[in-house]
Amino acid sequence: MTAPARTADPSASRSIAELYAQHFAELQRRTEQALARGGFDHLVVPSGTLHYQVFDDRDYPYAANPQFKAWVPLTRNPGSWLVATPGQTPKLIYLQPFDYWHVVPQAPSGWWVEHFDVIVIRTAEEALAHLPKDPARCAILGEPLSKLGEFAPNNPQPVIDYLEYHRAFKTPYEVAMMREATRKGVRAHRAAEAAFRAGRSEFDIHLAYCAAARQDSNELPYNNIVALNQNGAVLHYMELDREPPAQSRSFLIDAGASHHGYACDITRSYASDAGSEFQALIDAVDAAQRVMCDQVRAGTDYKRIHLDAHLALAGILKDFGVLRISAEAAVETGVSGVFFPHGIGHGIGLQVHEVAGFAASDRGGRIDKPAGHPYLRLTRVLEPGMAVTIEPGLYFVDLLLDGLRKGEHADSVDWNRIEQFRPFGGIRIEDDVVCTDAAPLNLTRDEFAASA
Numbered sequence: 001m002t003a004p005a006r007t008a009d010p011s012a013s014r015s016i017a018e019l020y021a022q023h024f025a026e027l028q029r030r031t032e033q034a035l036a037r038g039g040f041d042h043l044v045v046p047s048g049t050l051h052y053q054v055f056d057d058r059d060y061p062y063a064a065n066p067q068f069k070a071w072v073p074l075t076r077n078p079g080s081w082l083v084a085t086p087g088q089t090p091k092l093i094y095l096q097p098f099d100y101w102h103v104v105p106q107a108p109s110g111w112w113v114e115h116f117d118v119i120v121i122r123t124a125e126e127a128l129a130h131l132p133k134d135p136a137r138c139a140i141l142g143e144p145l146s147k148l149g150e151f152a153p154n155n156p157q158p159v160i161d162y163l164e165y166h167r168a169f170k171t172p173y174e175v176a177m178m179r180e181a182t183r184k185g186v187r188a189h190r191a192a193e194a195a196f197r198a199g200r201s202e203f204d205i206h207l208a209y210c211a212a213a214r215q216d217s218n219e220l221p222y223n224n225i226v227a228l229n230q231n232g233a234v235l236h237y238m239e240l241d242r243e244p245p246a247q248s249r250s251f252l253i254d255a256g257a258s259h260h261g262y263a264c265d266i267t268r269s270y271a272s273d274a275g276s277e278f279q280a281l282i283d284a285v286d287a288a289q290r291v292m293c294d295q296v297r298a299g300t301d302y303k304r305i306h307l308d309a310h311l312a313l314a315g316i317l318k319d320f321g322v323l324r325i326s327a328e329a330a331v332e333t334g335v336s337g338v339f340f341p342h343g344i345g346h347g348i349g350l351q352v353h354e355v356a357g358f359a360a361s362d363r364g365g366r367i368d369k370p371a372g373h374p375y376l377r378l379t380r381v382l383e384p385g386m387a388v389t390i391e392p393g394l395y396f397v398d399l400l401l402d403g404l405r406k407g408e409h410a411d412s413v414d415w416n417r418i419e420q421f422r423p424f425g426g427i428r429i430e431d432d433v434v435c436t437d438a439a440p441l442n443l444t445r446d447e448f449a450a451s452a
Contacts, residue, residue, distance in 0.1 A: 016176065017111035023173035024115050027071060032086040034162040037363075040139040042132045045071070046146035046153070047080040061218040064261065066350040067141040070167065072112060073177075073260035077105055079124040083131060092116040093127045124148065157364065164355040165362035168347055169385035175434055177262035178349065178387065179443055181221075182432065184257035185264040186447040188213035192226070193270060196251040201244040202226045205253070213257045221263035221352050225254035232269070232425025233397045235342060248272050250424040256352065263352045265389050266444055267430030278424045281320055285394055288312045289429040292344065293390045296433040296440040300382045303370055306344040309392045310336045317394065322421070325412045334372060335412045338400045343376035345389035348432055353377055354387075382435045390433055395426030 031043050047068045050059040064075045071082050072092060079095035096105055108118050119130050128149050132138055135150045141160070142153040170178070191212035195205040206226045210216055217223065227237040228245055232252035254267040271279035291312070295305045314327035314336040322339075323330055330336040347354030357378040358366045367379040378388060396418060404410060431444035 014172070015111075016173070019171070019173035019176055020112050021115070023171040024071075024112070026171050028084070028086075028090075030163060030166050031084045034159045035086065035139060037158040037162050038139050038156040040156065040159065041085065041137040042139070043082075043084040043159070044131060044138045044140045044151065045082040045084075046140075046142040046148070046151075047074065047077050047082075048143065049078050049145045051145065065142050065146075066261075066355075067163070069261035070350055072108075072116070073110070074108075075258070075261050079127070081127050081131065085132070089117045090115070091130065092118045093130050094118055094120050095124060095127070096120050096122065097124075098122050161356075161359070161364045162362045165359045167349065168354065168356055168359075168380070168387075169383065170349055170387050170434065171385075174262060174349060175387070175441070175443075177260050178264060178432065178434075179447070181257050181259035181262050181264040182266070182443045182447045183451075184213045184215070184259065185255065185266050186444070186451055188255065188257060189253065189266055189268055190451065192253050192255070193251070193268070196228075196248065196253075196270060197272075199244055199248055201242055202228055202231070203240045203242045204244075205251075206240050209253070209255055215257055219258055221256045221258045221265070225252070225267075227252045227425060230423060230425045232427070233395045233422075234425075235393075235395070250278060252426060252428060254428065254430065261350055263348060263350075264432055264443070265348055265352050265391075265430060266432070267391055267428045269427040269429060271424070277320075278421065281316070281394070281421070282427050282429075284316045284319070285313070285392060285427050286429050288316060289390060289392050289431070290445075292392060293431055293433050293440060293442055293445070296382060296388060296390065296435050298382060298384050298435055298437060300435075302344075302378045302380055302382055302388065303376065305390070306373060306376050307331075307370060309344045310340060313340050313392055313394055321414055321417045323412060324414055330412065333409050333412065335404065335409050337372070338404045339394050339396070340392065341375070341395065341397065341400060342391075342393065343373065343378070345391045345430070346377035348387050348389055356380075384435055384437050386435045388433055388435070389430055391428055391430035393426060393428035395428075396422045396424070397426070398422075 045067045048065040050062055052059050062078050068082055081093040083091040094108055121127055131151055139156050139159040140153045141155055188209045192205050192209040195208040206224050223238050225237055228251055229249050231237045249272055251270045256263050256265045269282050292309055310331045311327055314330040317323045318327050347357050360367050369376045431442050434441040
């Protein structure tokens with residue numbers, strides 16, 4: 001299904017208020033269509049609730065319902081509700097509790113407030129008086145714990161299918177929010193690299209990142225991956241060693257930032273010795289990644305980018321003497337997957353791993369992953385407005401290498417060369433890229449260049 005044409009790059013001459021007004025109108029249009037699909041009169045979206053640890057009075061970090069923060073830039077407001085009814089002004093039921101234990105949320109303000117009928121409540125239960133009369137006529141999107149009286153999330157599939165499918169297409173407002181998240185993330189990445197160059201520990205690098213992003217771990221869109229040396233071979237390494245290693249040979253950091261509910265997702269890899277062979281390997285992956293980013297164009301099958309990435313990365317391994325067979329043979333036999341064992345990326349926006357990555361259409365259905373590639377998170381054909389990550393990697397993972405050594409393709413690689421690279425762990429380069437009607441918009445590279 002072809003989506004309506006969208007302009008992916010918000011004009012610098014347009015104010016945030018103008019961008020939001022366009023975004024708001026698009027959400028209203030999508031809501032009307034989604035409700036018609038499901039046969040409902042109202043869209044009701046709870047912001048989410050606090051979850052408490054078992055046998056304790058401590059709550060887990062609150063995460064706003066993505067369906068809620070798609071409408072309003074509120075990420076710290078549990079107990080609030082949004083009601084959207086076609087033909088009427090949407091209603092924001094805003095919980096501002098009487099509370100002297102915590103900081104009470106300020107009254108809503110900003111460029112978006114004029115679009116809503118804002119009702120302030122003091123207790124969560126007061127929301128019931130302002131929700132639609134008949135819960136059966138409502139599509140209620142949220143988690144079970146958000147139940148209030150007879151208003152229990154029902155998450156009707158036709159409504160979810162429509163809204164999540166179209167959420168892949170970012171409005172100019174959303175791209176602007178992702179740009180702001182990227183500015184924070186790039187600033188923090190530069191601070192992390194400086195801490196690595198100064199010989200700091202993983203934990204200290206993480207703290208330097210958070211300080212530069214001006215966000216703590218609960219505000220970041222995901223847990224930072226800060227890996228020195230061999231730890232870079234653990235794809236989701238989050239241990240954060242407190243002491244620096246005797247020698248910092250390499251550094252892989254996968255870390256993002258948030259802005260008004262939107263995320264960036266950035267990965268960079270470094271060698272301590274700029275003249276080393278490992279730095280040359282990083283440079284080769286970086287050059288290949290730039291080519292992959294340029295493939296983010298309307299009409300391109302995202303699966304094709306993933307499969308092409310395997311061939312490109314296998315070619316790099318061949319050039320560096322790791323492979324004894326051709327790049328084509330490495331892909332055909334699955335040997336390339338030993339060194340590149342994850343997908344090329346995923347959608348991104350309100351969630352780091354954006355929803356509906358496999359959706360065949362806004363009526364449901366599924367586009368399967370290519371055979372032998374179980375970790376790919378997006379299989380759709382790219383269209384203008386879609387935002388994706390491109391994150392190829394090469395790793396020297398002991399577990400996977402042991403399997404290769406014991407298998408029928410053990411002679412496909414030069415094990416001496418592998419031993420030379422193993423102490424460096426791995427490489428991953430990741431950018432956030434928006435598909436447009438023309439050349440792709442690389443939010444990550446743009447900001448690194450602007451901050452140079």
